[in-house]
Amino acid sequence: MRHYFDFDTLREIIDSLFRNRRRTILTGFGIFWGLFMLLFLVGGGNGLKHMLSENFEGFASNTMVMISSNTSKPWKGMKEGRYWQLTRRDVKRLKALMPELDVVAPIVSNWGQTAYYKGNSTNPGVKGISGDYNKIEQPLIKYGRAISDSDVEQERKVCVIGKRIYNDLFPEGGDPCGEFIRVGSVFLQVIGVDFSSGNLSINGSSDNSVIIPFSVAAKLYKRGENVDLICMTGKNGIKMKPLEPRVRSIMAREHLFDPTDDQALMVLNTEQIFSIVDNLFRGVNFLIWLVGIGTLLAGAVGVSNIMMVTVRERTVEIGIRRAIGAVPGDILSQIIWESVTLTLAAGSAGIVFSVLILNVVEVIAHKPFFQIHFWTAILAALLLSVLGVLAGLAPALRAMKIKPVDAMRDE
Amino acid sequence: MLIELNNIHKTYDNGQPLHVLKGIDLSIEKGEFVSIMGASGSGKSTLLNILGILDNYDEGEYHLAGHLIKNLSERESATYRNQMIGFVFQSFNLIGFKTAVENVELPLFYQGMNRHRRHEIAMSYLEKMGLTDWASHYPNEMSGGQKQRVAIARALITHPEIILADEPTGALDSKTSVEVMELLTKLNREDGVTIIVVTHESGVANCADKIVHIKDGLIERIEDNRQHHSSVFGTTTIMK
Ligand SMILES: Nc1ncnc2c1ncn2[C@@H]1O[C@H](COP(=O)(O)OP(=O)(O)OP(=O)(O)O)[C@@H](O)[C@H]1O
Ligand SMILES: [Mg+2]
Numbered sequence: 339m340r341h342y343f344d345f346d347t348l349r350e351i352i353d354s355l356f357r358n359r360r361r362t363i364l365t366g367f368g369i370f371w372g373l374f375m376l377l378f379l380v381g382g383g384n385g386l387k388h389m390l391s392e393n394f395e396g397f398a399s400n401t402m403v404m405i406s407s408n409t410s411k412p413w414k415g416m417k418e419g420r421y422w423q424l425t426r427r428d429v430k431r432l433k434a435l436m437p438e439l440d441v442v443a444p445i446v447s448n449w450g451q452t453a454y455y456k457g458n459s460t461n462p463g464v465k466g467i468s469g470d471y472n473k474i475e476q477p478l479i480k481y482g483r484a485i486s487d488s489d490v491e492q493e494r495k496v497c498v499i500g501k502r503i504y505n506d507l508f509p510e511g512g513d514p515c516g517e518f519i520r521v522g523s524v525f526l527q528v529i530g531v532d533f534s535s536g537n538l539s540i541n542g543s544s545d546n547s548v549i550i551p552f553s554v555a556a557k558l559y560k561r562g563e564n565v566d567l568i569c570m571t572g573k574n575g576i577k578m579k580p581l582e583p584r585v586r587s588i589m590a591r592e593h594l595f596d597p598t599d600d601q602a603l604m605v606l607n608t609e610q611i612f613s614i615v616d617n618l619f620r621g622v623n624f625l626i627w628l629v630g631i632g633t634l635l636a637g638a639v640g641v642s643n644i645m646m647v648t649v650r651e652r653t654v655e656i657g658i659r660r661a662i663g664a665v666p667g668d669i670l671s672q673i674i675w676e677s678v679t680l681t682l683a684a685g686s687a688g689i690v691f692s693v694l695i696l697n698v699v700e701v702i703a704h705k706p707f708f709q710i711h712f713w714t715a716i717l718a719a720l721l722l723s724v725l726g727v728l729a730g731l732a733p734a735l736r737a738m739k740i741k742p743v744d745a746m747r748d749e
Numbered sequence: 750m751l752i753e754l755n756n757i758h759k760t761y762d763n764g765q766p767l768h769v770l771k772g773i774d775l776s777i778e779k780g781e782f783v784s785i786m787g788a789s790g791s792g793k794s795t796l797l798n799i800l801g802i803l804d805n806y807d808e809g810e811y812h813l814a815g816h817l818i819k820n821l822s823e824r825e826s827a828t829y830r831n832q833m834i835g836f837v838f839q840s841f842n843l844i845g846f847k848t849a850v851e852n853v854e855l856p857l858f859y860q861g862m863n864r865h866r867r868h869e870i871a872m873s874y875l876e877k878m879g880l881t882d883w884a885s886h887y888p889n890e891m892s893g894g895q896k897q898r899v900a901i902a903r904a905l906i907t908h909p910e911i912i913l914a915d916e917p918t919g920a921l922d923s924k925t926s927v928e929v930m931e932l933l934t935k936l937n938r939e940d941g942v943t944i945i946v947v948t949h950e951s952g953v954a955n956c957a958d959k960i961v962h963i964k965d966g967l968i969e970r971i972e973d974n975r976q977h978h979s980s981v982f983g984t985t986t987i988m989k
Contacts (some may be wrong), residue, residue: 346858353847353851357845463952655844659844659855660804661836661842662836662855662856663827663828663830663856663907664788664824664859665824667829742826742830743798743803743804744802745803745836745838746803746838746840
């Protein structure tokens with residue numbers, strides 16, 4: 339008797355499956371479609387997630403941004419509605435008092451400027467930053483370099499221009515570094531071009547900015563000690579949200595407002611935005627797997643059902659096999675192998691088809707985010723084999739009960 | 750004794766019990782050619798199924814080549830069937846989606862023989878049956894006589910000691926019936942295969958050396974037919 343799987347057994351299985359081609363194809367289609375749906379949805383979901391996170395690209399995910407605003411509660415004899423401003427001293431103070439912070443970077447910005455170069459002009463936002471701000475919003479330097487700490491210390495009149503500004507002022511292209519552009523009434527030397535296109539940014543997208551050293555901006559726009567906002571990131575592994583109360587109380591003590599006055603100090607936490615997106619996609623993923631696996635299961639139940647019918651129709655054939663020497667185990671394994679082969683073949687077709695379609699999607703969307711992972715395909719194939727065995731189990735047990743005398747039945 | 754039946758009883762119980770075999774005693778020696786005759790419903794097929802270990806019996810004892818055939822495991826009975834017995838059925842019972850040669854190979858497949866040898870042996874049996882040219886045809890492309898010869902080749906391929914045939918000519922015309930019976934007779938004469946044929950047709954029964962008449966589940970009489978005078982239509986024809 340036989341206990342191993344070999345080429346003969348495979349032939350035997352394929353012969354049986356090909357005997358009723360149309361039914362085999364229809365049965366396999368359920369599995370094919372289920373797997374296609376599952377993988378296509380998984381790929382599509384991942385692609386969308388990637389496309390969304392592309393917007394945050396180059397932006398430190400654990401950033402906290404602080405903006406001052408009118409107080410909304412009276413405090414120590416002062417009325418509500420009092421205006422106050424963040425200052426450079428706050429930067430130093432936060433650095434000194436909170437060792438968990440990695441970068442503490444002030445920003446001063448100015449809108450409504452016009453920039454000129456030769457005959458061209460454009461309307462950028464001007465952003466004054468410190469060197470370490472580049473760690474928060476990473477520039478994608480196309481030409482030259484980014485603003486450095488020494489630019490800030492020596493108050494150099496230099497600038498890094500965004501992509502749109504570059505295109506407007508230098509329509510012929512080429513490396514603009516070393517050229518002087520005029521912004522308002524001052525001449526600034528271009529030292530770099532930033533091509534980053536992330537849509538998450540602070541105080542105007544970098545696309546549309548002229549970025550200059552913080553110290554220069556403070557002088558030009560006569561801010562004195564005041565700054566518009568302060569950005570902070572935590573050191574590796576530090577979560578920002580729990581730091582918020584301490585930041586608030588430090589600022590409240592310094593600027594004399596009620597520490598419970600949430601409106602006086604607006605705090606933005608990018609971690610929260612990222613985690614909302616993450617949670618959203620975790621939910622979407624869960625749904626995808628639920629729907630996909632549901633479809634697959636329906637396909638497997640279909641296979642099981644049809645195999646059940648097939649077994650009934652094949653009573654005489656199975657009886658003959660038993661009469662000429664097959665043991666029940668032979669019949670059992672044959673039916674299970676038939677089921678596994680059918681599910682695997684149909685499922686592989688589903689895998690291949692979904693990979694093809696996802697490829698087409700990538701070409702159309704111009705984004706290489708959609709293709710499923712190799713291991714996802716392997717996992718799907720494993721899942722399929724298990725499903726195949728399960729689907730074949732009931733029909734196989736029924737087939738095993740067929741007796742050799744049943745070969746004698748006339749149908 | 751190759752086959753020894755003692756007081757075999759068989760009752761079918763589908764709702765109401767039907768006592769089909771009511772105490773069969775029968776001995777068949779190696780190399781005998783026996784036919785079983787009897788009215789429809791007398792229990793011939795039931796008896797043959799028991800002889801072929803396709804079905805079990807309720808009472809009595811059946812010894813096959815000295816082994817008691819009772820309460821065998823599926824594996825044991827499959828082994829006996831595969832190695833000692835070849836079956837030929839009225840409706841041929843070939844597997845429709847397999848070619849002639851694949852059908853003939855099947856018993857060897859279940860013995861675990863490799864494909865190449867199996868194929869060779871099956872081809873040699875088809876050649877013996879004069880069916881070499883039909884090896885790769887499917888059953889529905891063959892005539893009844895050809896199909897029955899394929900079935901006989903399949904029955905013979907494991908070198909069984911016994912061929913059990915249930916109305917092997919039942920679906921054939923008289924000319925092919927004669928051919929099939931000549932084939933079985935030749936196997937019996939030349940290769941010493943024990944042959945048991947269930948039939949309604951006296952011409953078919955007349956090929957046998959011994960005719961067992963069954964009536965209402967009992968052996969009515971056993972006729973010695975070594976002279977082959979049983980058929981009123983002569984010894985070389987089968988009247989349909
Ligand atoms: N599986 C079964 N279940 C119940 N009754 C059965 C079964 N098989 C046969 N019988 C009954 O047993 C009796 C004997 O049947 P069997 O097939 O042995 O007769 P037979 O002599 O071969 O008849 P025929 O010449 O018509 O083939 C019949 O009455 C038949 O209806
Ligand atoms: Mg019968």
